[in-house]
Amino acid sequence: MxxxxxxxxDYVKDMCEGIEYAFGGQLRFADREKRxxxxxxxxxxxxxxxxxxxxxxxxPVFLGYVGAGMLDGCTIGNIFASPSAQKMEETIRACxxxxxxxxxxxxxxxDRMNFEMACESVGFDGIETRQVLVRxxxxxxxxxxxxxxxxxxxxxxxxxxxxxxADQMLPLASVAAAAEKAxxxxxxxxxxxxxxxxxxxxxxxxxxxxDEMEIGMGIHGEPGIQTCKxxxxxxxxxxxxxxxxxxxxxxxxxxxxxxxxxxxxTPMEELLILYRSAFKWLMSRGIKPFMPHIGEFATSMxxxxxxxxxxxxxxxxxxxxxxxxxxxxxxxxNK
Amino acid sequence: MxxxxxxxxDYVKDMCEGIEYAFGGQLRFADREKRxxxxxxxxxxxxxxxxxxxxxxxxPVFLGYVGAGMLDGCTIGNIFASPSAQKMEETIRACxxxxxxxxxxxxxxxDRMNFEMACESVGFDGIETRQVLVRxxxxxxxxxxxxxxxxxxxxxxxxxxxxxxADQMLPLASVAAAAEKAxxxxxxxxxxxxxxxxxxxxxxxxxxxxDEMEIGMGIHGEPGIQTCKxxxxxxxxxxxxxxxxxxxxxxxxxxxxxxxxxxxxTPMEELLILYRSAFKWLMSRGIKPFMPHIGEFATSMxxxxxxxxxxxxxxxxxxxxxxxxxxxxxxxxNK
Numbered sequence: 001m002x003x004x005x006x007x008x009x010d011y012v013k014d015m016c017e018g019i020e021y022a023f024g025g026q027l028r029f030a031d032r033e034k035r036x037x038x039x040x041x042x043x044x045x046x047x048x049x050x051x052x053x054x055x056x057x058x059x060p061v062f063l064g065y066v067g068a069g070m071l072d073g074c075t076i077g078n079i080f081a082s083p084s085a086q087k088m089e090e091t092i093r094a095c096x097x098x099x100x101x102x103x104x105x106x107x108x109x110x111d112r113m114n115f116e117m118a119c120e121s122v123g124f125d126g127i128e129t130r131q132v133l134v135r136x137x138x139x140x141x142x143x144x145x146x147x148x149x150x151x152x153x154x155x156x157x158x159x160x161x162x163x164x165x166a167d168q169m170l171p172l173a174s175v176a177a178a179a180e181k182a183x184x185x186x187x188x189x190x191x192x193x194x195x196x197x198x199x200x201x202x203x204x205x206x207x208x209x210x211d212e213m214e215i216g217m218g219i220h221g222e223p224g225i226q227t228c229k230x231x232x233x234x235x236x237x238x239x240x241x242x243x244x245x246x247x248x249x250x251x252x253x254x255x256x257x258x259x260x261x262x263x264x265x266t267p268m269e270e271l272l273i274l275y276r277s278a279f280k281w282l283m284s285r286g287i288k289p290f291m292p293h294i295g296e297f298a299t300s301m302x303x304x305x306x307x308x309x310x311x312x313x314x315x316x317x318x319x320x321x322x323x324x325x326x327x328x329x330x331x332x333x334n335k
Numbered sequence: 336m337x338x339x340x341x342x343x344x345d346y347v348k349d350m351c352e353g354i355e356y357a358f359g360g361q362l363r364f365a366d367r368e369k370r371x372x373x374x375x376x377x378x379x380x381x382x383x384x385x386x387x388x389x390x391x392x393x394x395p396v397f398l399g400y401v402g403a404g405m406l407d408g409c410t411i412g413n414i415f416a417s418p419s420a421q422k423m424e425e426t427i428r429a430c431x432x433x434x435x436x437x438x439x440x441x442x443x444x445x446d447r448m449n450f451e452m453a454c455e456s457v458g459f460d461g462i463e464t465r466q467v468l469v470r471x472x473x474x475x476x477x478x479x480x481x482x483x484x485x486x487x488x489x490x491x492x493x494x495x496x497x498x499x500x501a502d503q504m505l506p507l508a509s510v511a512a513a514a515e516k517a518x519x520x521x522x523x524x525x526x527x528x529x530x531x532x533x534x535x536x537x538x539x540x541x542x543x544x545x546d547e548m549e550i551g552m553g554i555h556g557e558p559g560i561q562t563c564k565x566x567x568x569x570x571x572x573x574x575x576x577x578x579x580x581x582x583x584x585x586x587x588x589x590x591x592x593x594x595x596x597x598x599x600x601t602p603m604e605e606l607l608i609l610y611r612s613a614f615k616w617l618m619s620r621g622i623k624p625f626m627p628h629i630g631e632f633a634t635s636m637x638x639x640x641x642x643x644x645x646x647x648x649x650x651x652x653x654x655x656x657x658x659x660x661x662x663x664x665x666x667x668x669n670k
Contacts, residue, residue, distance in 0.1 A: 002528040002545075002639045004568045004605040011608070014568070018607030021614040022627050059603035193337040210337075233339045233349070265600035265637045268394035270339040272353030273346070279356040292357045296631075302600045304337045304637065331666045 001202050003302075008199040012056045012078050019063065023328045027066055030073075030094050035087045037063050038073045038094055048166040048175045049073070049095030052105045052159065053088050053115065055080040057198070058219060060329035061298040062105075065156065067327025070163035071104075072097075079198055080220050082110030088118035092129060100128035100172035104162055104179055106151025107133040130176040134158055136188040136309060139216025139225045143247060152219055153261040153298035154188040154309040156330070157321070164323035178320060186311035187244045188259075191236060192217035192224070196264060196301035215239065219263065219300040219307075233270070237277035240308045248312055252286030257321055259293040259309040264302045268295065274306055291321055336537050338637075343534040347391045347413050354398065358663045362401055365408075365429050370422045372398050373408045373429055383501040383510045384408070384430030387440045387494065388423050388450065390415040392533070393554060395664035396633040397440075400491065402662025405498035407432075414533055414636075415555050417445030423453035427464060435463035435507035439497055439514055441486025442468040465511040469493055471523040471644060474551025474560045478582060487554055488596040488633035489523045489644040491665070492656070499658035513655065521646040522579045523594075526571060527552035527559070531599060531636035550574065554598065554635040554642075568605070572612035575643045583647055587621030592656060594628040594644040599637045606630065609641055626656055 005011050016034040019027065030036040043049065053075035054062045063074040072095040077083035092101045101122075103115050112133065119129040134151030141148040158179050165178035192214045195204035205221050208214055213231065216224030231239065250256065260275045262268070271294050282289055290313055298307070311317070325332045340346050351369040354362065365371040378384065388410035389397045398409040407430040412418035427436050436457075438450050447468065454464040469486030476483040493514050500513035527549045530539035540556050543549055548566065551559030566574065585591065595610045597603070606629050617624055625648055633642070646652070660667045 002565075004528075004571060004601065004641065005608050006567045006569055011604070014608045014611050015604045018609075018611035018614075018629075021624075022607065022610055022629055057602070057604065059607075064603075193339075230337075232341045234341055236339060264602055265639075266339065267392070267599055267634065267636045268399075268631070269346070269350045269392065269636070272357065272394075273340050273349045274353075275357050276349050276353035279353075289356075294353075294357055296603070299602065301602045301604070302639065304600075306339065326668060331668060333661060333666060333668050 001197055003197065003199060005199050011199045012076065015056065016076060026328060030090060035076045035083055036073065036090045036094065037066055037076060039066055043072055043097045045097055046099050047097050047169060048099045048172050049097055049101040050162050050166055051091050051095050051101055051103055053077065053083050053091065054106055054111055055082060057301050058298050060296065061155065064329030065159045065327050069167060069323060069325030070159045070327050070330060079200070082108065082114050085114035085117035088114055089121050092118055092122050092127065096127045100130065102162055102172060102175050102179065103129055103131045104158055105134065106155055107135045107149060128172060130172055132176050132179045132183070134183060136183065136186050137218060138187045138243065138247060139189050140218060140222065150218055150222070152188045152190060153259055153307050154186045154311065156297045157186060157257060157259065157309065157311050158182050160325060161317060161320040163325060164320035167323065182311060182317060185317065186309060187247055188307055188309040189240045189243060190217055190219065190263065190305060190307035191215050191240070192263065192303055192305035194265065194304040195221060196303040217305070219298060233273045234277045237274055237281060237308070241278060241281050244310050248310060250287050250312060255288045255290045255313045256282065257291060257311040257313055258289045259297060261298055261307045261309065262296040263305040263307065264299040265304040266306055271295065271306060278308065290318060336532055338532065338534060340534050346534045347411065350391065351411060361663060365425060370411045370418055371408065371425045371429065372401055372411060374401055378407055378432050380432055381434050382432050382504060383434045383507050384432055384436040385497050385501055386426050386430050386436055386438055388412065388418050388426065389441055389446055390417060392636050393633050395631065396490065399664030400494045400662050404502060404658060404660030405494045405662050405665060417443065417449050420449035420452035423449055424456050427453055427457050427462065431462045435465070437497055437507060437510050437514065438464055438466045439493055440469065441490055442470045442484060463507060465507055467511050467514045467518070469518060471518065471521050472553060473522045473578065473582060474524050475553060475557065485553055485557070487523045487525060488594055488642045489521045489646070491632045492521060492592060492594065492644065492646050493517050495660060496652060496655040498660060499655035502658065517646060517652060520652065521644060522582055523642055523644040524575045524578060525552055525554065525598065525640060525642035526550050526575070527598065527638055527640035529600065529639040530556060531638040554633060568608045569612045572609055572616060572643070576613060576616050579645050583645060585622050585647060590623045590625045590648045591617065592626055592646040592648055593624045594632060596633055596642045596644065597631045598640040598642065599634040600639040601641050603630065606641060613643065625653060
């Protein structure tokens with residue numbers, strides 16, 4: 001197992017201690033078990049709190065986006081596993097600044113069940129919550145059953161949009177509406193070239209043949225919709241963009257945010273090669289990319305592969321994307 | 336070959352086009368061949384220019400550090416190969432703002448030979464240059480022949496220090512002296528767990544057994560000094576820090592910059608697990624980490640592994656590290 005760790009069962013604990021040692025000035029844990037991560041600085045009274053939660057193994061998702069302009073708190077689960085409802089509840093309580101809390105997270109069974117319980121529980125104490133589920137992965141379910149789709153890298157755009165809306169001191173319903181608009185306008189697809197290894201398992205959780213790729217694979221190795229011979233970068237992007245555009249129906253004059261996300265082991269050089277093809281595809285149709293995001297935003301340990309997210313923009317969404325943000329893994333200084 | 340590209344021979348060309356499409360507002364190519372990358376904005380007259388050069392396959396090194404507060408220009412070579420003297424010359428000429436140019440680059444034969452020629456050539460036209468070679472990799476040669484050592488991830492600290500010194504409008508000799516001080520105070524070591532694949536070769540360039548790691552391996556796969564069974568994260572860091580400290584001789588009260596750099600396929604989670612051990616090792620000896628850098632700063636395609644760089648600080652170096660910088664791959668907003 002080609003990995004750096006101590007005991008497999010301490011993987012998440014040791015990672016969280018690393019987070020604390022590395023980013024102690026910006027972040028703090030609310031609990032002794034280090035599963036409830038908060039911004040070190042206090043949010044202004046009356047700001048909507050924004051929290052997320054999810055399993056570990058996807059850094060920078062989820063906890064890497066806690067910070068100014070994005071999330072107020074994150075509940076940390078074990079590798080690929082939902083954190084508990086109780087820890088989510090602690091996170092929500094810590095992030096209620098008097099205007100309610102938006103729970104913005106990926107559409108996975110465990111996370112949904114636990115957030116439901118946590119929201120019910122804080123509701124008894126009068127803390128208002130709204131849940132917005134990220135379902136950007138278009139290959140995880142057909143359009144007719146889009147409510148079953150999983151959340152992948154596009155959630156980072158949703159964090160950014162909701163964070164900027166909350167910083168404008170909008171009420172909970174408006175912050176939730178901004179996140180929902182971002183999600184309505186966004187689609188993602190992933191392509192995996194190789195599996196990842198969970199430290200407690202010690203071997204790859206599935207196999208992809210040496211000359212094959214899997215289109216539509218999820219960030220936990222959920223099977224894709226198509227296994228095929230490895231395509232060129234240009235063909236890969238064309239396949240993904242055509243699928244995305246069947247639903248987004250982009251046309252001349254549209255502006256889009258593009259995220260080319262590495263799943264773990266794919267060199268930055270190759271994300272740029274993929275971005276080149278995406279840029280050309282869009283520009284040849286009169287569609288203009290805005291603030292491209294290229295790098296590792298939502299990974300699956302050391303999986304080789306990439307995902308593409310496209311979000312159709314309007315002036316409101318552009319304003320939110322442009323707003324300043326500063327977290328350990330995401331900085332926007334209004335370049 | 337689990338990679339995204341089009342033709343192997345177009346790998347660097349396509350990557351450079353991706354750079355242009357992605358960062359067109361911040362960066363520009365000076366040449367039609369897209370090998371001379373410059374900041375899009377003009378530097379103030381009288382500022383020392385800072386340039387580097389090197390082979391591709393190490394992103395964000397080298398070109399990712401062109402931008403405000405760091406480099407003015409970078410000459411781009413093919414994968415793991417030095418760019419030509421002629422392209423270096425074009426870069427130096429474009430980055431002479433009237434106060435001379437610092438050529439700050441890794442100690443590799445081809446880069447050194449070509450920079451020598453380029454500097455001689457621009458010298459005929461009265462452009463003053465200084466060459467400072469990065470030699471931070473302590474396992475690449477013993478201390479007695481330290482002049483033979485290679486440059487690895489520590490060069491990013493050197494770019495940052497030199498960039499901040501140049502922004503203070505110091506003269507060439509002082510900017511070079513600041514970079515040299517950073518380099519004198521810094522040591523790095525890498526540990527590889529798996530090899531990388533060059534697109535034109537199509538298979539791993541060397542083999543590391545499934546249960547082994549290679550300590551001291553270079554970022555082009557240069558052999559290390561020790562192959563051993565995979566150590567725990569804690570043992571790995573202890574081995575590296577003890578070696579580094581044989582030369583840096585750190586003691587109670589010292590402050591250090593620490594860079595925990597992923598070589599390509601190592602998850603961020605594991606860099607944090609490694610950082611945890613480094614932090615504990617340092618703190619238990621009364622040595623204080625300052626502005627930790629954790630992530631991918633200098634890679635070797637999809638190699639699994641990490642490198643550790645430690646730089647002993649004084650007030651001058653701290654000031655330079657703290658100074659603002661904004662490049663496509665490095666942002667410091669004085670958090």
